[in-house]
Amino acid sequence: MYRYSWALAALGAISPAVVFASPLASRGPGYISHPNRLSGVKEAFQRSWNGYYKYAFPNDSLKPISMGYDNDRNGWGASAVDALSTALVMENDVVVKQIVEHIKTIDFNHTVVGGESVSLFETTIRYLGGMVSAYDFLTGPSKGLIDADSVQAILDQAVNLAELLSVAFTTPSGVPINDLTFNGPNGPVTSDESTNGIATIGTLILEWTRVSDLTGNDKYANLTRTGENYLLNVKNPDVGEPYPGLIGTNVNIQDGTFADGSGGWNGGTDSFYEYLIKMYIYDSERFAVFKDRWVAAIDSSIKYLASHPSSRPDVTFLAAYNGKGESNLNFVSSHLACFDGGNIILGGLTLNNKDYVDFGLKLVEGCHDTYLGTVTGIGPESFRWQDSKLGNLTNNGPAPGGQADFYAKNGYWITSSAYILRPEVMESYYYAYRATGDTKYQEWAWDAFLNINKTCSAGVGFSGVTNVNAANGGAFYDSQESFWFAEVLKYSYLIQAGDAPYQVSAVHRNEWVFNTEAHPVRVAGRPI
Numbered sequence: 001m002y003r004y005s006w007a008l009a010a011l012g013a014i015s016p017a018v019v020f021a022s023p024l025a026s027r028g029p030g031y032i033s034h035p036n037r038l039s040g041v042k043e044a045f046q047r048s049w050n051g052y053y054k055y056a057f058p059n060d061s062l063k064p065i066s067m068g069y070d071n072d073r074n075g076w077g078a079s080a081v082d083a084l085s086t087a088l089v090m091e092n093d094v095v096v097k098q099i100v101e102h103i104k105t106i107d108f109n110h111t112v113v114g115g116e117s118v119s120l121f122e123t124t125i126r127y128l129g130g131m132v133s134a135y136d137f138l139t140g141p142s143k144g145l146i147d148a149d150s151v152q153a154i155l156d157q158a159v160n161l162a163e164l165l166s167v168a169f170t171t172p173s174g175v176p177i178n179d180l181t182f183n184g185p186n187g188p189v190t191s192d193e194s195t196n197g198i199a200t201i202g203t204l205i206l207e208w209t210r211v212s213d214l215t216g217n218d219k220y221a222n223l224t225r226t227g228e229n230y231l232l233n234v235k236n237p238d239v240g241e242p243y244p245g246l247i248g249t250n251v252n253i254q255d256g257t258f259a260d261g262s263g264g265w266n267g268g269t270d271s272f273y274e275y276l277i278k279m280y281i282y283d284s285e286r287f288a289v290f291k292d293r294w295v296a297a298i299d300s301s302i303k304y305l306a307s308h309p310s311s312r313p314d315v316t317f318l319a320a321y322n323g324k325g326e327s328n329l330n331f332v333s334s335h336l337a338c339f340d341g342g343n344i345i346l347g348g349l350t351l352n353n354k355d356y357v358d359f360g361l362k363l364v365e366g367c368h369d370t371y372l373g374t375v376t377g378i379g380p381e382s383f384r385w386q387d388s389k390l391g392n393l394t395n396n397g398p399a400p401g402g403q404a405d406f407y408a409k410n411g412y413w414i415t416s417s418a419y420i421l422r423p424e425v426m427e428s429y430y431y432a433y434r435a436t437g438d439t440k441y442q443e444w445a446w447d448a449f450l451n452i453n454k455t456c457s458a459g460v461g462f463s464g465v466t467n468v469n470a471a472n473g474g475a476f477y478d479s480q481e482s483f484w485f486a487e488v489l490k491y492s493y494l495i496q497a498g499d500a501p502y503q504v505s506a507v508h509r510n511e512w513v514f515n516t517e518a519h520p521v522r523v524a525g526r527p528i
């Protein structure tokens with residue numbers, strides 16, 4: 001077992017702050033709480049909520065500039081359900097009560113007009129994740145805040161929703177179909193998709209297993225395990241597993257074989273890998289094999305995908321791939337992929353593997369660089385680089401002329417300049433801080449929060465922007481995503497807060513694990 005040393009010397013420079021140092025170094029790093037920063041994040045949460053509550057609730061999300069609303073997540077109040085676990089962490093009792101009252105009234109049998117197409121994945125991570133997390137808080141650290149009948153009603157609603165979504169798994173292989181159509185005479189039906197992606201298949205098992213564990217009905221866990229098994233045991237590895245543990249993207253619903261061998265850590269594949277280690281944390285006995293698959297994926301990522309930009313060999317990113325071999329690597333990454341450092345750090349802590357933690361910290365640094373390089377101090381949606389070792393292979397061309405200077409300085413060039421209130425960089429800072437106690441990560445997180453607050457405060461809330469490398473972020477999208485509440489504000493808050501049972505533990509005391517939407521779920525097994 002190893003520990004990160006942490007320098008108390010740095011603490012003198014920061015004030016006002018409260019130090020929660022453990023009496024024994026063997027208990028892991030000490031953590032520092034910054035009350036002023038916590039107030040700043042709470043202000044942003046309250047402002048976002050007030051705009052949403054006044055102009056959009058109980059629709060899904062706020063259009064902060066036009067003061068309108070969107071029903072982009074079936075019309076069940078996505079922002080409200082996604083905000084609940086953050087309101088619980090912030091102890092915002094007024095908002096908690098407003099949301100709980102809303103959850104009791106949701107009609108999951110029907111979607112609003114225009115919202116008929118229901119994504120199994122998005123609905124699981126936002127709504128099901130939000131509800132099981134709230135249930136765990138309200139029967140645990142927040143017990144007594146809400147009456148027992150209302151708490152039970154939250155779990156009943158989670159079961160209602162899981163029942164309705166279960167139709168997704170009625171396929172020949174058991175691999176679910178992601179897109180469902182609601183409002184039919186006989187309830188929801190599946191669309192006629194022939195493939196599903198590994199992220200949308202492999203990012204259900206935590207939420208559905210939690211519903212099973214809370215109700216004693218293992219049907220929900222079983223449904224998601226069937227699809228997951230095709231990802232754990234690839235039937236056609238010659239196509240679907242180009243590197244040990246690193247798999248393709250699309251799976252045939254008919255028979256569970258892989259349709260391609262392209263992948264990596266970007267959107268579409270990302271949270272399949274994320275959940276492998278998180279399921280092991282959730283219950284190391286039931287999900288032991290998930291740990292082995294995570295280790296294989298990380299070892300292959302370090303061996304085959306780690307890449308350094310030609311202009312900045314000190315920086316580390318993970319390449320994508322389209323099959324095996326260097327000529328099939330694709331030197332492209334994204335804001336979405338920036339959760340990778342945090343996840344690898346979490347796995348390193350869990351498995352007492354310092355190499356994984358160190359590698360994760362390198363990736364966190366690379367993502368920090370993407371924030372440092374731009375005019376707004378916020379990283380772009382996607383970016384590329386030229387690998388330092390592979391010369392001018394056709395897949396490894398130089399930066400486009402207009403961005404050559406930018407590339408020379410920063411080690412990446414921008415391929416999509418938007419920022420839509422994504423959380424992944426903040427999320428990885430959070431894991432880096434929890435692992436090391438190094439206050440540098442709190443500073444990075446606070447800088448990022450201030451830049452987002454400055455650039456994305458818009459109308460009656462917050463909005464995504466079109467160009468992180470233009471003054472004021474270019475233009476606003478007039479859209480406040482629900483994950484702004486669930487993720488950005490939660491990680492921005494928790495990294496500046498002192499210890500709590502649901503905070504990530506550096507010393508094998510994880511009683512909670514965060515789903516991919518940052519909803520903390522109580523672990524079922526022994527804390528590891």
Ligand SMILES: *[C@@H]1O[C@H](CO)[C@@H](O)[C@H](O)[C@H]1NC(C)=O
Nearest residue numbers: 040041043044450453454457
């Ligand atoms: C965030 O932005 C708002 C609106 O511009 C401002 O009032 C507030 O002080 C900012 N928060 C911090 C911590 O700077």
Ligand SMILES: *[C@@H]1O[C@H](CO)[C@@H](O)[C@H](O)[C@H]1NC(C)=O
Nearest residue numbers: 055056057058059069075112
């Ligand atoms: C959406 O919000 C509008 C305005 O507040 C309200 O009239 C409408 O009933 C809401 N619709 C749904 C489905 O929540």
Ligand SMILES: *[C@@H]1O[C@H](CO)[C@@H](O)[C@H](O)[C@H]1NC(C)=O
Nearest residue numbers: 108109160161163164165187
């Ligand atoms: C709503 O869905 C549940 C679960 O599938 C079903 O039992 C119930 O009959 C449905 N209710 C209505 C009103 O359609």
Ligand SMILES: *[C@@H]1O[C@H](CO)[C@@H](O)[C@H](O)[C@H]1NC(C)=O
Nearest residue numbers: 217218219220221222223225
């Ligand atoms: C779930 O799977 C387990 C193990 O295969 C099996 O014993 C159990 O009967 C299943 N439960 C349901 C409700 O199908």
Ligand SMILES: *[C@@H]1O[C@H](CO)[C@@H](O)[C@H](O)[C@H]1NC(C)=O
Nearest residue numbers: 310388389390391392397398
């Ligand atoms: C790649 O090509 C560019 C211009 O075509 C050249 O300046 C550069 O040195 C080459 N890089 C490598 C690593 O061969």
